[in-house]
Amino acid sequence: MSTAFFSLDIIFVVVEIAFTIYLHTHVDQNYPGMIDFLQIVWHIILVLLACLLVIRLLDLGIIVKRRGLTRSLIERYDIAWPIRTPSRHSKTKNEELSGVSILLGGWKPHFPGEARWIIHSRGLFSITLIFALLLYAVSNVVIEPLQENGAILTRERRAGSLMKFLRYQHEHEITSSPASTIVVARRPPFGALSSTSSRYNLSDSVTVEPLWRKIDGFISQSPCIVQEPSTQRLSDTNLPVADTVSLSCVPSQNPYPSHNLTPDRKSQLSYQIILTDLLVTVNFTRLGISIDKQEYTTLDSVQVYLGLTDRVDDAVRKSAPTTLVPGVNLIGMVQVVMRREFVSPSLSTFGIFGSYRTYYTADMVHVWPDPRPLKSNPSQNSPEIGTLRIAFQNDFSDWKIIEDYRDKSVLSGFASIGGLWAFIAGVFTAMYGTSILKTLFGFKPLSFIGLAHWFQRNSLRDACTAEYPLLQQDLQTPLLERGLLSFFYDHLLDVGFLAPSKKETAYATEDHELL
Structure with missing residues (x-):
């Protein structure tokens, strides 16, 4: 039991050291998204420390049980004190397993006549491979997947025609189509300080007008709905980031009469219903911004976001804004993009x-000066007014889809460990003719039982002895009569479950002494 505790102790210590070194050398604590990553890493370190504490307490209990309370408190004790293990075919009945052999494995000749340099090189090479594999496992199973959790990777895909998909969605009344357009106006909360809070003036200063084309004299679209203003905040601080106001433009399902319309006419109307022009107008005077004296353009401006979703966060976080300043009239061409992000x-x-x-x-995708306000609405050519005309690009190219993905995950980490283990095990076996586990821990290549059979070892031994009466005789072959079968037992086959238990051996010894 002490051997198992010592091995677990070493593993936990190595993992903690690897985490500490990685945190101080590779992790930028100021990088966006690293806060959650660091919290998870520190929680893992605390869990490892708790496991070490439990192991120390259990090992202390074993020490007290074996040596007594008085000796455990007074006498000096080493965690890796020599442990006696029986050896069936050795000249000495017991072999000592020291703390060094627990950590580095037993460096012994596997075959009679092996040179000392082969034994030492095999031990050093196996230790190097095991520790390299352990560090590789910590990096690929724990550190790199957690690091990607703080900085999600994205990739771009291509699909068929966007216009055909949008028309199909709209004609079949599928609500997932991007028929709902949301415009978000956003500005710094401390810009243009005035006696009246700009948070409440923003909704009065921004208007969005859908520019529906009147075809055949029919138009029945509702205006864009202004949602309640809000103040966005970062998830890790209480400081306000920006004041926002969002306007939702949802066209009616069938604004035009469908009778006496040709298929081409229906297609044209369907296209306009889904993707219409929008005119965003910002009155900077109502925001308390002095037109004659603009000291800081960054604070005295409004960022306009466009999203085809009902959630403001999606529009703000996943799209680049267009900045409006007083006296500027712009027209922008927009391309629809599908986003697929992880739910968790x-x-x-x-x-x-x-x-x-x-x-x-x-x-x-494109932004130009817009000459139309000069002709259609002269009032928009005022120095305190800024406008942005948004038009959807008539694009028949492939549809761009951006989705989150994982390059490093826990599952892929285990898969890479399996591949690396198979490679180094093959190289080691080709060089030394044996496995790494047998070199370090004495595990034989072939075993007849697994962990599931651990609790019925005695019954399995009795059943095998009854089925094969000469098994015990073969296992106890005298030294001078040992042959190929004994060679297989020593180096290839694990038949330890057939050996009698310690209690049975003790009882047999007592009976022999009584006789």
Whole structure:
């Protein structure tokens, strides 16, 4: 039992040292998203320390049980004190397993006549491979998956025509189509300080007008709905990030009469219903911004986001804004993009819980000065007014889909460990003719039982002895009569479960002494 505790202790210490070195050399604590990563790592270190404490307490209990309370408190004791293990075919009845052999393995000749340099090189090489594999496992199973949890990777895919998909979604009344357009106006909370809070002036200063084309004299679209203003905050601080106001533009399902319309006309109307022009107007005077004296443009401006979703966070976090300043009239061409992100990035770390949430965003691909306000509405050519006309690009190219993915996960880490282990085990076996586990821990290549049979070892031994009466005789072959079968027992086959238990051996010894 002490051997197992000592081995676990060494493993936990190595993992803690690896975590500490990695945190101080590779992790930038100021990098966005690293806060959750560092919290998880420190929790893992605390769990490892708790496991070490439990192991120390259990080992202390074993020491007190074996040596007594008085001797345990007074006499000097080493955790890796020599442990006696029986040897069936050795000249000495017992072999000592020291703390060094527990950590580095027993460096012994596997075959009679092996040179000392082969024994030493085999031991050093096996230790180097085991520790390299352990560090590789910590990096690929724990550190790298957690690091990707703080900085999610994305990849781009391509699909068929976007326009055909949008029309199909709209004609079949599928609500997942990006028919709901949301415009978000956002500005720093401390910009343009005035007697009235800009948080409450923002909703009065921003208007969004859908520019529906009147075809055949029919138009029945509702105006964009202004949602309640809000103040966005970062998840890890109480400081306000920006004041926002969002306006949702949802077209009616069938604003035009469908009778007496040709298929081409229906297609044209369907396209306009889904993707219409929007005119965003910002009155900077109502925000308390002085037009004659603009001291800091960054604070005296408004960022406009466009999203094809009902969630403000999706539009703000996943799309780039267009900045409006007083007296500027712009027109921007927009491309629709599908976004697929993990529902739970933390669960996706394991590599088997990668469920996605799908929504739509809009990328502003082109922005030019807009000459139309000069002709259509002269009041928009005022120095305190800024406008942005948003138009969806008539794009028949492949549809761009951006989705989250995992390059490193716990499951892929175990898979890479398996491949590395198979490679180094093959190289080691080719060089020394034996396995790494047999070199370090004495595990033989072939075993007849597994962990599931541990609790019925005695019954299995009795059943095998009854089925094969000469098994015990073969195992106890005298030294001068040992042959190929004994050679297999010593180096290839693990038949330890057939040996009698310690209690049975003790009882047999007592009976022999009584006789």
